[in-house]
Amino acid sequence: MKGEGGDMSIVVVGSVAFDTIETPQSRADEVLGGSAAYFAVAASYFAPVKLVAVIGEDFPAHERDFLASRNIDLEGLTVGKGRTFRWTGRYHEDMNMRDTLDLQLNVFADFAPVLPTSYRNAPFVFLANINPSLQDQVLSQFTQPRLIACDTITHWIEGARPALEALLKKVEILIINDEEARLISGERNVVRAARKILSLGPRTLLIKRGEYGVLLFSAQSVFAVPAYPLEEVFDPTGAGDSFAGGFLGYLAESGDLSEAGQRKAIVYGSVVASFVVEDFSLRRLRTLTREDIDRRYRQFVSLTQF
């Protein structure tokens, strides 16, 4: 175990899945996905990641090897009796919209995450989208996390509001999209929505707006960054989780949790997400290097500076 000062590891709790994805141009069958998988691989470019998720007996060794090759600690990746979580979705002509065609929870239905002892004093925690009661239960297993961030989705905002509100009181950074922000706050205007959400607990709110970029809101300030303009968005799946992975990864690597540090981290998150959408699933990250990331970060600077 690393010493208190030097440990910059991130524990992510969420799903690992096989996705079947249809876009207007193409299709991919049973490819690696899930919020925790996207987050873990994205964050692994910056800091050590420990993964808490459940997979089925059908999960192939080569995918486990891929995660391990990214230096992701898999002690918390348990194998349940049955098949891995499956999701099938179809994107509209407008790739900002998608329909879920099929959802098979499989082993994920009984997911009750227990942290391995070696994970409990990790300084950085990301609670990817799962039932907020489970997010809360996992959170209580950490000894003294330095930074806790979480995500949620429409399903839980509508169906598990009390548990979500209880969780938000314990979370520093909430990372959601604009539709979720409207739903939590009941406000259409993004600035008013943000003020309401901050009053529920988080010190920082990040609102992901897809091709329009990301907004940061805190009590002191607002930060806005556009998305990297791409000639083609091949598959938007996992962009939000990859953004979160790049964001928390950079925070862990730099150790700079100030707002200036968070702003840079948002740009790193945006960079990683911009690569992820260039191909199906996590394919682009199988060849992506840290140098590629740093090069596009510099392009982001010239994209936005005036």
Add this chain to the structure above:
Amino acid sequence: MKGEGGDMSIVVVGSVAFDTIETPQSRADEVLGGSAAYFAVAASYFAPVKLVAVIGEDFPAHERDFLASRNIDLEGLTVGKGRTFRWTGRYHEDMNMRDTLDLQLNVFADFAPVLPTSYRNAPFVFLANINPSLQDQVLSQFTQPRLIACDTITHWIEGARPALEALLKKVEILIINDEEARLISGERNVVRAARKILSLGPRTLLIKRGEYGVLLFSAQSVFAVPAYPLEEVFDPTGAGDSFAGGFLGYLAESGDLSEAGQRKAIVYGSVVASFVVEDFSLRRLRTLTREDIDRRYRQFVSLTQF
């Protein structure tokens, strides 16, 4: 007449109208509007503006006085026989969408702009949204403009394509919104749309995305700036024309037409537009000062820097 080197005046050709506007929250009847009016007042914070438009016999002296009080040259503002152009529109709950409820061209139906002699050697030209044949005809009356920018709308893209394409070959900067960019190019992706439009003639393309900001495309580079996040958008009417006014106004004032200069000008345009939408019509600009603009420009810097 100013000397060749010192003249930084901008001629704008377009409409002056009375608008009746319904928003989900409120309503205004017969308030000053029109593309050239918004542009002229916005640009007047930065440079001398000369207005080419037609009004009816019903145009009140106090509105003419307001324009004159902004140092806008009104020699090109002719009075036609009949009533001033009227537009009535209603915004949806989502203020990015609106319906035209009524349109009365009145004196604008026979608008055939003729430049006063004193306007012909103006260095900066903005052709606001009118029939592209008229835009072209006005353009031919300038002796040697330094910079020509124009706007257009869906109506002309669909109904006057050949005239529009002929015009685009003569224009340096095209300023349109994302829907118009998709329609001109036939491309949904904004980067591919921009490439196609640049191939039609303009050296620079500005794409306005409402609450999501503005994109600049040129052969060399891309620049993206978010919109200023407002707690309330009271009336979006004229935001695009005010953006163009602030943009060209700053270019004329600074004389810096480099891409760095254009980037700053885009931020100034965004600042002016962010004030315009805070009230109906041009009301906010009746009290706005240059100091207010410069203050919000600095807020834009802290909104976007990382």
